[in-house]
Amino acid sequence: MKRTIAIVLTLLFSMTLFAQSAKPFRGPMSKDDPPKVEKMVSNLTAMQKKRIESITEKSKKEVSKLKNELESVRTQICGLHAKEGDQSATLFPLFDRESELMAEISKEMYRCRLQIDEVLTPEQLKEFRNSLEAERKKQIKNKQPRMRLDEKHKISVKNNTEKE
Numbered sequence: 001m002k003r004t005i006a007i008v009l010t011l012l013f014s015m016t017l018f019a020q021s022a023k024p025f026r027g028p029m030s031k032d033d034p035p036k037v038e039k040m041v042s043n044l045t046a047m048q049k050k051r052i053e054s055i056t057e058k059s060k061k062e063v064s065k066l067k068n069e070l071e072s073v074r075t076q077i078c079g080l081h082a083k084e085g086d087q088s089a090t091l092f093p094l095f096d097r098e099s100e101l102m103a104e105i106s107k108e109m110y111r112c113r114l115q116i117d118e119v120l121t122p123e124q125l126k127e128f129r130n131s132l133e134a135e136r137k138k139q140i141k142n143k144q145p146r147m148r149l150d151e152k153h154k155i156s157v158k159n160n161t162e163k164e
Contacts (some may be wrong), residue, residue: 037116040131041124051119059112063105070101 037052038044044052077094080087117125 037120037128040135041120041128043124048119048124052116055112055115055119059108059115062108066101066105066108070098070105073098073101 037056038049073094077091077098080091080094120128
């Protein structure tokens with residue numbers, strides 16, 4: 001009886017772990033989100049704001065559609081990895097499609113940026129680029145690289161020898 005309860009509890013626990021979302025937490029501005037131009041450029045006109053909003057909404061819809069398809073392809077890939085035997089004939093085209101979708105997402109994000117650039121004046125564009133660069137530097141500064149275990153060991157050995 002105890003054994004059965006332990007198995008059932010283990011299965012329930014496992015199911016709750018797998019049911020949780022696999023997406024990592026992203027900060028306030030992830031690389032997939034278009035930058036908030038309205039917040040980075042001080043003197044946008046109402047017409048510029050409206051055009052930028054239209055551009056970003058259209059781009060978000062397209063990127064969302066591509067991401068959904070990408071998620072579907074990745075789910076198929078994971079399912080095929082779990083199967084026994086050679087799945088190359090099915091997997092290889094899926095790998096190619098995964099790459100195509102990732103490239104399409106990047107292209108769409110670039111097209112969005114180009115369209116936004118056309119809306120901004122040269123001064124606004126300069127302000128926007130400076131704001132983006134400041135944001136990138138801030139993110140890099142806040143993101144400290146993790147040390148591997150062997151690097152930590154080398155540092156501690158070096159510090160111990162220096163003390164002697």
